[in-house]
Amino acid sequence: MPRPPLYISREDLGWSATSPAAYADPKSGLVVHYDGSDQGLVNGDLDDFLDYWQRTRDFHTGPSRNWRDVGYSFAATPQGHVVEGRGLHREQAAQPGGNTTHYSVTLGLGPGETPTDDQINAVRWLRQWLMEDHGVSGKVLGHRDFIATSCPGDRAYALVKDGTFTQAPGAISTEGDNPLIGLREGDGKATGKKEEVIAVQRLGTFAGFGSYLAPYGCDGEWGPATSEMMLALRHSVGSSVTNASSITGTAYAHLIQAVAIAEARKLIAGGGGGGALPATAEISGTVKLKGA
Numbered sequence: 001m002p003r004p005p006l007y008i009s010r011e012d013l014g015w016s017a018t019s020p021a022a023y024a025d026p027k028s029g030l031v032v033h034y035d036g037s038d039q040g041l042v043n044g045d046l047d048d049f050l051d052y053w054q055r056t057r058d059f060h061t062g063p064s065r066n067w068r069d070v071g072y073s074f075a076a077t078p079q080g081h082v083v084e085g086r087g088l089h090r091e092q093a094a095q096p097g098g099n100t101t102h103y104s105v106t107l108g109l110g111p112g113e114t115p116t117d118d119q120i121n122a123v124r125w126l127r128q129w130l131m132e133d134h135g136v137s138g139k140v141l142g143h144r145d146f147i148a149t150s151c152p153g154d155r156a157y158a159l160v161k162d163g164t165f166t167q168a169p170g171a172i173s174t175e176g177d178n179p180l181i182g183l184r185e186g187d188g189k190a191t192g193k194k195e196e197v198i199a200v201q202r203l204g205t206f207a208g209f210g211s212y213l214a215p216y217g218c219d220g221e222w223g224p225a226t227s228e229m230m231l232a233l234r235h236s237v238g239s240s241v242t243n244a245s246s247i248t249g250t251a252y253a254h255l256i257q258a259v260a261i262a263e264a265r266k267l268i269a270g271g272g273g274g275g276a277l278p279a280t281a282e283i284s285g286t287v288k289l290k291g292a
């Protein structure tokens, strides 16, 4: 296959066509990196990312790093572009232990940011191109597979581990999955998850725990109050978790269970929660009452 469909070369960036870094022929796979601090690029546009890429190169070639070029082979943008760094057949600097054996791609995200679907696909296109045209293994690793580091962040690393990056470009495997699962404290507008957080907050409110969100209400920002709400809600259905700052599968089940209980209480209390229920209901059978 030719280059990935959205490809920005060094020449497009105004850089020398070939990186001054030493020659290498990485064959063992592709390593995913991130930035380490939230850059806000998920909600930005391509120009924001290209500005970031230039700043990163300036930093890497400046006094604090003194590298010969930007440290990575490539970047994958939230808009779906593969951007050249050192490019093909060059040694890298950002992944000691794998600088000559594996190519590198950074997402430019921080720990509170989730790779976009387009960005995941950019990594997939890059991987496919390296495999088909350059004889590189299809293996995808995270920086933390080489050394003790937070890189590439828990979110991207989960995608490394579950095989999301090693699928063919196209539909994202998480499509059709529950969009609430995986939400966590810190999510909101800045991470592109405002509507999803509102859904959690509204469900918690329907379950009777809306007072925890005062005074902001269902604002779509998951801060400590939303975690407190989830903790109280989960305890109410018998859970003994001590940390409820994310929506795991079990947390999601508890959320739905708590809403169902609240609705059932409304029905029992005759509150008309179901709207169309009859005013009276008949129950047959035997009821034995014990004295108090």
Ligand SMILES: [Zn+2]
Pocket (backbone or CB within 6 Å): 032, 033, 034, 094, 143, 151, 152
């Ligand atoms: Zn890294």
